[in-house]
Ligand code: AHM
């Protein structure tokens with residue numbers, strides 16, 4: 001084999017860890033301080049920790065409610081709490097993070113006041129363990145994260161957190177399934193990494209994830225059908241006569257990941273139970289919308305582009321329509 005053929009062969013087979021990927025990206029931006037790379041590496045470290053705990057969940061008896069006691073009389077910690085603490089601890093050691101806001105905490109946590117001249121420019125929002133009720137049945141769960149620039153002019157921490165999704169610097173999710181997959185965007189396409197547990201590294205498997213168009217599939221909790229607004233009901237009725245299939249795990253990360261890989265649409269409409277929708281705008285809908293749009297998809301709240309909504313509350317809810325562009329357009333045409 002000639003040297004040239006050899007180079008061609010290895011080019012497509014190079015192993016790139018998430019760390020080397022981030023360092024490479026940093027090198028391409030001459031003004032980069034490295035702070036951003038540290039933040040993402042804290043998230044990947046935490047994801048490895050959470051993945052390991054999820055794998056051993058049944059063995060370590062960490063399933064169940066906080067406050068319950070295990071057979072030794074020790075108090076049990078629910079995995080939501082463990083995942084939340086893991087993210088806070090990993091991010092807390094990074095000087096670039098000023099504030100974190102989590103589904104598990106009522107108020108944002110100020111890790112350190114941003115002093116003049118001090119480089120702590122990021123705010124990190126996350127849902128530490130999305131779909132955690134699926135853990136009890138060994139179903140897929142996930143972590144969702146959104147990274148914003150810290151707004152030093154904001155009057156308080158909440159003010160810096162309440163930014164529209166279009167201001168996100170990066171976002172992504174980790175799916176703890178049969179393998180652990182980390183999908184992220186920094187606004188330059190979508191990259192996908194898979195954790196190789198034997199070496200403890202997230203390895204790049206796709207540096208340009210694109211959502212397929214034209215797949216006749218939808219993901220929604222149809223048990224609430226009767227209380228969905230009429231447009232959603234009409235769309236779902238229309239699918240019954242047009243050869244669609246339906247898939248629903250009940251973990252947003254798992255359901256959206258499937259749509260991202262295969263195409264179709266994920267829906268969480270308003271219902272009697274959740275009149276404004278159930279999913280949280282800042283740390284569920286916005287980061288997933290950023291990924292979806294960067295992969296060529298669309299994401300709407302039903303009436304407006306999700307990432308253009310100006311949030312007014314940290315735990316604000318929104319309805320969600322996201323997926324392949326033509327399928328989202330079709331849903332919107334029914335609304
Ligand atoms: P959680 O963040 O408390 O786990 O709740 C969010 C989850 C999403 O992952 C999922 O899409 C949705 O709740 C499922 O809700 P439902 O059981 O109403 O279908």
Ligand code: MG
Pocket residue numbers: 103127129130131252284
């Ligand atoms: Mg969630």
